[in-house]
Amino acid sequence: MLKRPFLSLLIFISSLTAVYLVYAQMGRGMMQSMVRHHYIMRYGISEKYRGKSNPIALTEENLAKGKQLYSTFCTACHGSKGYGDGPAGKSLNPRPANLSSTVNQPMTTDSFLLWTISEGGTAFKTAMPPFKEAISEEDIWKIILYLYKL
Ligand code: HEC
Numbered sequence: 140m141l142k143r144p145f146l147s148l149l150i151f152i153s154s155l156t157a158v159y160l161v162y163a164q165m166g167r168g169m170m171q172s173m174v175r176h177h178y179i180m181r182y183g184i185s186e187k188y189r190g191k192s193n194p195i196a197l198t199e200e201n202l203a204k205g206k207q208l209y210s211t212f213c214t215a216c217h218g219s220k221g222y223g224d225g226p227a228g229k230s231l232n233p234r235p236a237n238l239s240s241t242v243n244q245p246m247t248t249d250s251f252l253l254w255t256i257s258e259g260g261t262a263f264k265t266a267m268p269p270f271k272e273a274i275s276e277e278d279i280w281k282i283i284l285y286l287y288k289l
Pocket residue numbers: 171172175176208209212213214215216217227228231233234235236237238241252255256259260265266267268270282
């Protein structure tokens with residue numbers, strides 16, 4: 140008879156721990172791009188970008204260009220280190236993604252990044268702007284080279 144309450148307490152504590160772990164994970168950047176990831180699971184990456192990989196060589200020069208473009212177009216929201224903590228992103232919902240964790244996710248591919256940066260969040264109404272008009276595809280690839288160095 141003494142065992143029952145002990146067991147319930149144990150279950151209660153384990154659920155609290157589980158909830159805490161889920162929240163901690165969200166805080167680290169899972170929350171931000173949930174809509175994007177749901178969209179991809181439903182529709183996949185549009186054909187225009189599917190299967191593409193970065194044709195730009197990883198040279199000092201290309202990286203420097205990528206860095207310069209990143210600081211011009213991305214830092215305001217994603218922050219200089221890519222943590223998603225830029226001044227213009229603070230009031231957005233969803234918040235700008237933590238790109239330093241994005242590039243370490245198994246689902247992050249070159250075509251995912253190219254599609255995301257080109258088309259932004261237009262299809263599912265997030266504040267991520269589409270850059271296909273403002274930046275050439277070649278230059279977007281240079282930004283992508285740089286994202287892996289954040
Ligand atoms: C006006 C703010 C803003 C600017 C500027 C901006 N972003 Fe974003 N970005 C967002 C927001 C908000 C999200 C999260 C919602 C989404 O995924 O659409 C996001 C998401 C992303 C994602 C998806 C990450 C993931 O894990 O799903 C990538 C990649 C990205 N941005 C790259 C860039 C790059 C590169 C630039 C510069 C060329 C840039 N962003 C400029 C607001 C911005």
